[in-house]
Amino acid sequence: MARPRSGKTSSNPAPEVAGESDARARLIAASYRVLAERGYDATTVKEVARVAGVNQGLVHYYFGSKDALLLAVTREHSQQYVAELRRLREETPLEQLADASFAWGERHLRSAPEQFRLRYELFALGLRNAELTAAVGELQAQGDSEVARVVARYRGGEDVAPEPIDQHYASIIKACFDGLALQSLLDPAFDATPVYALLKQMVLKSMDGPGGAKSPPRRASSSRGQARRGGPRNRPRRRVRPTR
Structure with missing residues (x-):
């Protein structure tokens, strides 16, 4: 038999043991509807049980608390x-x-x-x-x-x-x-x-790799390659006039 999510033994036996997986699924579905419509603070265990069509004690039996119910949903x-x-x-x-x-x-x-x-x-x-x-x-x-x-x-x-x-x-x-x-x-x-x-x-x-749009990093070019491509070494130097 399933135990409450809180780890505590329920004081009342579950009245729907035969269909407990179905009852739990109905509680989760009902909780989703009520929580989405009303929000956490306005949701009550009683309302969840009513929407699910099950005994209110099943909420505590399966989940232990409203906090654990939200986590399960x-x-x-x-x-x-x-x-x-x-x-x-x-x-x-x-x-x-x-x-x-x-x-x-x-x-x-x-x-x-x-x-x-x-x-x-x-x-x-x-x-x-x-x-x-x-x-x-x-x-x-x-x-x-x-x-x-x-x-x-x-x-x-x-x-x-x-x-x-x-x-x-x-x-x-x-x-x-x-x-x-x-x-x-x-x-x-x-x-x-x-x-x-x-x-x-x-x-x-910003991604690299086969599916990425970023090209792999290019290796640093040698000074000889820069010279052939008109790199920095191929550019004329500017003369600096001495200051008086």
Whole structure:
């Protein structure tokens, strides 16, 4: 039998043990709806149970607290996010990967802004609830890791393990996406489309490798080569007149 997420044994036995996986899924779906519509502070366990059509005690049985419920809901959608990004990386031709990835991120915001609202609720929760800080950080790391694999494939031309530079790019890209999403939610007049385009241009111009737009660093030319190309040694020197 499943135990509460908080690690504590429930004082009341679960009334729906036979369909507990279904009940848990219904609670997560209901929590997503209520949290997205009302926000974390206005959401009650009673309302979540009512929307899910289950006994209120099941919320505590499966999750232990409203904080853990929000974490479970966000984890569920993070797994979907990672799975979609993985399919994008594996199925998209290399020459289309950059455009498809940035377009997917922008489309994700426009089609499901409530998911970003829940992310920000979770960020705040991770900052004020020390018991959940590590779990929230783990979700962030999972998203960064999948973005880094996309970057690694684009830079290397194949599906390879990310290098540290790929992780750095992933952190920058994800931080920018989160920031643009937050600004879009707070300011309905904000148009993120040209900003996404500029961000893509800036990121790709700084990358090197088969898929990158940046050429590999050129080796320093010899003085003889510079002379043949009209380099500095082939230029006439300017005479310096002595001062009186």
